[in-house]
Amino acid sequence: MSIVVEQLARRFNRGGSPAVSKVSFQAPEGAITSLLGPSGAGKSTLLRLIAGLEIPDEGRVLIDGVDSTQMPVQQRGVGVVFQSYALFKHLTVRQNVAFGLEVRRVPKAEREARVEEMLRMVQLEHLGGRYPGQLSGGQRQRVAFARALAIRPRVLLLDEPFGALDTRVREELREWLHALHERTRLTTLLVTHDQQEALEISQHVVVLSEGRVAQAGSPSDIYDRPASPFVASFIGGASVLRGHVQAGRAAMGALSVTAPAAAREGEPVHAFVRPHDIKLAKAVAGAASASTATGRVERLKPVGGYVKVFLRLPSGDEVTVEVPRSEFDALGVAEGDSVRADVRSATVFVGDYSI
Template sequence: MSIIVEQVTRRFTSGGSPAVSEVSFQAPRGAITSLLGPSGAGKSTLLRLIAGLEVPDAGRILIDGVDCTSMPVQKRGVGVVFQSYALFRHMTVRENIAFGLDVRGSPRAETDARVDEMLRLVQLEALGGRYPGQLSGGQRQRVAFARALAIRPRVLLLDEPFGALDTRVREELREWLHSLHERTGLTTLLVTHDQQEALEISQHVVVMSEGRVAQAGSPEVIYNRPTSPFVASFIGGASVVRGRVESGRVAMGSLSVDVAASAREGETVQAFVRPHDIKLAKSPGGLVNGHPPTGRVERLKPVGGYVKVLLRLPTGDEVTVEVPRSEFDTLGVAEGDAVRADVRSATVFVGDYAI
């Protein structure tokens, strides 16, 4: 079942800025589509509109080709999982999973069989008699998934489902969701602000900013070919360096990088440089292979398997570089050292934009 959103707008105050403005995109059939963006981008509002929990002021929402814009929640065939789990504390795991079926008047034998099936699917067969307060956060979220799936939804809507969990559990549940999706094949819409989460488990990504779609496409396209300064800065943690086209290259103070053929000599540009796309070399005598140093190491921050280097350029700009531990140990730099930095690649946009 595909989800198609056409020119959807939603305002919560008369005359105020819309929470969602003229949004259009298509979530492919049988895929996980992530709505990705910073807080306040309109992601959760859009998901609630698709679920039927909110009504748009304009536009249409189609599920499997059927216009659901004014259709009640219970008739849309959607399963929804929230960050807060939204489980009934006074009900057991089995009773929580059965809730949607009971509301729909499912015969008891069919409900029991479906609950058993869902408990096996989410790997909680032995915990059906427990209450939510007796479960871990990850187990409670799997119960929420089982309850959403028990009604045999046409699409699955997930609103930051792992947001309240610690890093390790989040990673485990990402892999679990990937496996669950492979087994069910349900068209799934995932709201997240975590770009790693979106890029790791999605087949399609819709990047949102200020209530609008900034870019939509596969994770590879979103990451490697951003179409706007916002997407380039949001995806991949890029540093922004302003420069000018000189002799066919972008000169950014002491840094430079090849430029697209469309950029003209003398034009002002912004280059978005990701931390892993810069290579450093130490400058012990003031020169590196005959070249002057690019900048000085302002700060070093070891982070697991790599070291984050904050490099200050002569222009005053700061650039973040990520150096693998093994490479950093060989490099032998300390705070205050002069270094040479070579940019492997950068995304360049003509003009000077506010990000």
């Protein structure tokens, strides 16, 4: 069951910037597609347009090849799960899961059987008689999934379903969602601002910025081949180095990397370097190369199994390097020491760059 969005636009204030502007993409059948972007990028508005909770000013939504743009929510065959759970506090778990079936006038015997099936699927069959207030956040979210799945939706729409949960529960539910998707193979759209979440559980990613599609593709395409400076800066926590083209290379002070093929001599360039794409070593006289530079360790910040090294290069640029704890211990450096930074990979764009 594929979802195709064609030139979708939605403006809430006349004369203001559109929340969604000329968005087009296709969510592959049977896959999880993440709508990824910062706050205000238009992700939730786009999901609501697809669900039928908002009506677009322009464009079309096609579900399984059928134009569903003006179709009521109940006729679209979509199941929606929100970050806030949206459960009825006065109804039991079993009654919450049955709600959509009652609205659709599903016969009682079939309804009860479906509810028990859904509760088994989300592993909450022993909690059917409890109320939402008697459940943990993770359990409430699984009830919300069960309610959305009970109506046998053609597509599943998830609006930051794990955003209100703590880190451990969020990671557990990611694994649970992956297993659920393996069983159901439902075409799924997931709204998230968490790039790790999107890259970890999606087969397709649509990166949004200011209501527009910045890039769409597989997680590896988005991560390894960012199409624009915005995508390169948003995905992976990259540092930015500025320089100019010299003899076919992007020269940034003492450091240089390969420049884009179309770059002309003297043009300004900026390189995005991710924290794990820099290898650190003790500074040794005469050991430098085109892709290395000697920098000064400004600050160290241990974070679990790795150490963040904040490094200042001779050009004045600052870069962040993530070093596994065992490698850092073997390196034996302290704040104020000089180290050799070897850039193993960088994404370079031509032109000026400002944050």
